Amino acid sequence: MNNSIALKSILNKEIHRFMRIWVQTLVPPAITISLYFVIFGSLIGSRIGEMGGFDYMSFIVPGLIMMSVITNSYSNVASSFFSAKWQRNVEEMLVAPVPNWVIVAGYVGGGMARGMLVGLIVTLVSLFFVDIQIHNVWVIITTVSLTSATFALGGLINAIFARSFDDISIIPTFILTPLTYLGGVFYSITLLPEFWQGVSQINPIVYMVNAFRYGFLGISDVNIMTAFAVIGFFIITLFTLAMVLISKGIGLRS
Amino acid sequence: MTNALNTNAIETHASENYALEINTLEKTYKGGFQALKGIDLTVKQGDFFALLGPNGAGKSTTIGVITSLVNKSAGKVKVFGYDIDTDLEKAKSFIGLVPQEFNFNQFEPLMNILVNQAGYYGVTRKVAIERAEKYLKQLELWDKRNAPARELSGGMKRRLMIARALMHEPQMLILDEPTAGVDIEIRRGMWDFLRELNKQGITIILTTHYLEEAETLCRNIAIIDGGEIVENTSMKGLLAQLDGETFVLDLSPHHNDITLDDISSRMIDDHTLEIDLQKPQNLNTVFEKLSAQHVEVLSMRNKSNRLEALFVNLIEHNVSRKKAK
Numbered sequence: 001m002n003n004s005i006a007l008k009s010i011l012n013k014e015i016h017r018f019m020r021i022w023v024q025t026l027v028p029p030a031i032t033i034s035l036y037f038v039i040f041g042s043l044i045g046s047r048i049g050e051m052g053g054f055d056y057m058s059f060i061v062p063g064l065i066m067m068s069v070i071t072n073s074y075s076n077v078a079s080s081f082f083s084a085k086w087q088r089n090v091e092e093m094l095v096a097p098v099p100n101w102v103i104v105a106g107y108v109g110g111g112m113a114r115g116m117l118v119g120l121i122v123t124l125v126s127l128f129f130v131d132i133q134i135h136n137v138w139v140i141i142t143t144v145s146l147t148s149a150t151f152a153l154g155g156l157i158n159a160i161f162a163r164s165f166d167d168i169s170i171i172p173t174f175i176l177t178p179l180t181y182l183g184g185v186f187y188s189i190t191l192l193p194e195f196w197q198g199v200s201q202i203n204p205i206v207y208m209v210n211a212f213r214y215g216f217l218g219i220s221d222v223n224i225m226t227a228f229a230v231i232g233f234f235i236i237t238l239f240t241l242a243m244v245l246i247s248k249g250i251g252l253r254s
Numbered sequence: 255m256t257n258a259l260n261t262n263a264i265e266t267h268a269s270e271n272y273a274l275e276i277n278t279l280e281k282t283y284k285g286g287f288q289a290l291k292g293i294d295l296t297v298k299q300g301d302f303f304a305l306l307g308p309n310g311a312g313k314s315t316t317i318g319v320i321t322s323l324v325n326k327s328a329g330k331v332k333v334f335g336y337d338i339d340t341d342l343e344k345a346k347s348f349i350g351l352v353p354q355e356f357n358f359n360q361f362e363p364l365m366n367i368l369v370n371q372a373g374y375y376g377v378t379r380k381v382a383i384e385r386a387e388k389y390l391k392q393l394e395l396w397d398k399r400n401a402p403a404r405e406l407s408g409g410m411k412r413r414l415m416i417a418r419a420l421m422h423e424p425q426m427l428i429l430d431e432p433t434a435g436v437d438i439e440i441r442r443g444m445w446d447f448l449r450e451l452n453k454q455g456i457t458i459i460l461t462t463h464y465l466e467e468a469e470t471l472c473r474n475i476a477i478i479d480g481g482e483i484v485e486n487t488s489m490k491g492l493l494a495q496l497d498g499e500t501f502v503l504d505l506s507p508h509h510n511d512i513t514l515d516d517i518s519s520r521m522i523d524d525h526t527l528e529i530d531l532q533k534p535q536n537l538n539t540v541f542e543k544l545s546a547q548h549v550e551v552l553s554m555r556n557k558s559n560r561l562e563a564l565f566v567n568l569i570e571h572n573v574s575r576k577k578a579k
Contacts, residue, residue, distance in 0.1 A: 002376035009373025016366065088357035092418075095321045095351050096374035097343035253325050254283065254318070 006098045007106050014110025018076055025076070025114060026121060029068045033122045036064055037129040040186065052188050052219045057130045062213040063185030066147065068122045070180060070205065071172070073115030073148040077107050077155035078168040085159065090252060100246045104156065104239065111152025112145065119144055133216060139224065140215030146231045147208045151176075153238035160242070160251045184209045189221045204234055272332070273299045273348075273426045273457035274320065279329035281315050281481075289315040291481040292329065297474070299334075299425075302452045303459045304472035304489070308569055312481045313461045314354060317430050321351050334425060347375065350424030352415045354431045354461075360404035364395060364414060367403060368421050375422035382421065389417035392447065409436045413444070426457040433467060445471060465562045469493070477565065479572045498532040500557035503540075506550040514543050528557065 018025040037057070045056035052059055084090040093103055126132060134140065154171075162168045183205030189197050200206050207227035214220035220227070246252065274297040281290040290312050297303045307313050318324030320331055322342060331338045333345035358367050365386055372382035390396045393413040398406060406414060412432055419427060429448070433441045441464075448471060452458050462468055468475065468489075475492055477485040485492065507525040517540060518530040529540060544551060 002378075005376045005378060006374050009370045012373075013362075013366070013370050020361075084359070087359055088353075088355065089359045091323055091353065091357050092371055093374055094323055095346060095349065096371070096422075097346040097376075098374050099343065249325055253323055 003102050007102050010106025011109045014080060015113050017080055018114045029118045030121050030125050033064055033068060033125055041129055054217055060186055061126050061130055062216045063209045065119050065122050066209050066212045067180050067185055069115040069119040069144055069148050070151045072118040073111040074151040074155040076114040077111035077152045078159045081107055081156055081159035082162045082168050100243055104242050107156050108149055108152040111155055112148040115148035116144060135218035136215050143211040143215060150231055150234045153242055156242050160245045179203050179205050204230055271299045273297050273334055275332040277330040280327045282327045289481050293483050295476055297459060299457055300455055301457055301474055302472045304468035304475040305459060305461045306468055307478035311478045313478055314430055317428055321349055348425045350419035350427045352419045352429040352432050356411050358403050361402050363400050363402055365399045368418055371418045372421040377422055385421055389420055393417050409440045412436055428459045430461050465565055477568055479569050484568050484572045498530055500530050501554055502557050503527045503554050504552045512547060
């Protein structure tokens with residue numbers, strides 16, 4: 001069997017899905033991010049002054065872009081895969097000779113595509129508010145790709161376990177959003193007391209935001225190689241978990 | 255519906271040309287309900303096979319195990335000789351499934367549903383588009399090709415699921431109540447379509463609640479009840495088990511004193527006679543006796559479908575046997 005055709009079919013379906021409902025998937029992040037820029041950048045940011053040697057608006061841009069990438073990669077796969085379970089059209093793939101890794105790769109690829117497209121849109125919107133500088137484009141591309149893959153895998157696992165639409169909003173509301181807000185999007189973790197700096201280092205989003213910020217501004221609160229190692233660890237762990245869950249048929253087969 | 259299907263040569267590991275071999279298949283769901291209690295079943299390649307049973311008998315569970323939507327608890331299943339435990343992907347490639355419930359994305363256009371489904375089986379986009387056009391035209395859905403699936407009527411949705419199951423040109427088509435809720439005209443059109451597929455060599459396994467459908471289409475039959483196979487034979491063999499049939503005769507009015515000697519009969523009203531024919535009694539004898547009494551027969555019909563009578567007998571017998579235990 002030609003697995004590349006099956007992979008392309010899932011990717012095509014996933015990309016077509018979020019493009020078809022672009023008003024729900026692509027426009028809201030642009031509006032949200034504009035509000036962040038107006039409130040935290042122009043109104044409050046001007047009173048904060050510099051952070052890490054950059055004006056506050058420039059400092060928060062990478063974190064805001066990353067926040068959009070994380071949220072959209074996660075929610076795309078969580079909602080799409082759960083809808084496929086709910087409408088039972090996931091059975092179209094389960095009865096076909098599609099290897100489990102192709103199903104995982106297809107959905108994660110779809111989540112990455114939406115996450116990165118939203119990231120690009122948010123970047124373009126931010127150009128209206130701030131001049132973006134680029135320190136290392138490869139770090140930017142690597143970080144955004146790996147981060148979107150990590151959260152797309154997280155969304156997939158959430159959808160596998162979910163039994164209702166409420167279940168796919170619990171993790172984003174109670175875990176993802178707090179971790180993102182405490183992940184150094186709006187501040188440098190060096191501003192925190194030593195104890196809370198230590199606590200912040202168990203938050204994976206700190207590594208993602210800082211690696212991304214390094215790509216733009218050349219500054220980071222954490223070592224870049226450590227950041228990549230942490231993201232890599234999460235990808236391998238979540239991919240393995242997703243594969244085990246699908247092969248056992250958890251939430252999919254009775 | 256027009257039919258023109260090209261089937262590829264079958265490359266199998268099958269022993270004795272079996273499309274499906276099931277050995278001591280068991281399924282116990284979480285909570286302890288045992289849906290299948292060690293069933294054995296074989297379906298020959300090219301067969302048109304009926305799997306019948308009352309609601310909750312285990313039909314859909316059996317189909318679920320064959321198509322890997324249900325994890326079995328024990329037993330073996332081979333599809334065209336490929337064991338689903340060791341060669342699952344190969345086994346899946348032979349099967350086209352038309353499930354009982356609509357399970358496509360209601361928001362997707364028909365064309366996308368079909369082309370994506372073909373892609374899951376490794377069919378290139380170009381070939382998939384050609385096949386989608388062919389099946390949508392054959393199943394009279396071409397005009398709706400760009401409409402979202404939710405806009406289709408119930409009968410159209412059933413036909414869409416048949417088209418989807420055929421996109422990879424499978425060697426075995428499993429249809430779980432494919433004509434449920436479909437009007438008689440479309441149902442008969444679907445029968446012709448399925449007959450044509452079977453003529454072209456595709457093995458068809460059908461579950462249905464319309465016993466007339468099974469009797470009309472299928473050559474072999476298994477009846478499942480309470481997770482056990484209670485009958486597995488040819489349709490002819492099963493129907494031959496019928497000891498008698500009941501006919502309803504519409505007569506010219508005003509007859510109250512008809513006698514048919516040893517043939518059991520009763521007047522329902524003054525122009526309707528019900529007769530029970532036992533082997534080797536035949537209808538000629540009945541007509542002769544009625545003619546002798548100057549009774550004119552205007553029309554005649556079976557009181558019930560022949561398979562239905564047998565089906566009810568078998569299920570009732572199985573229930574009594576279980577109670578006796």
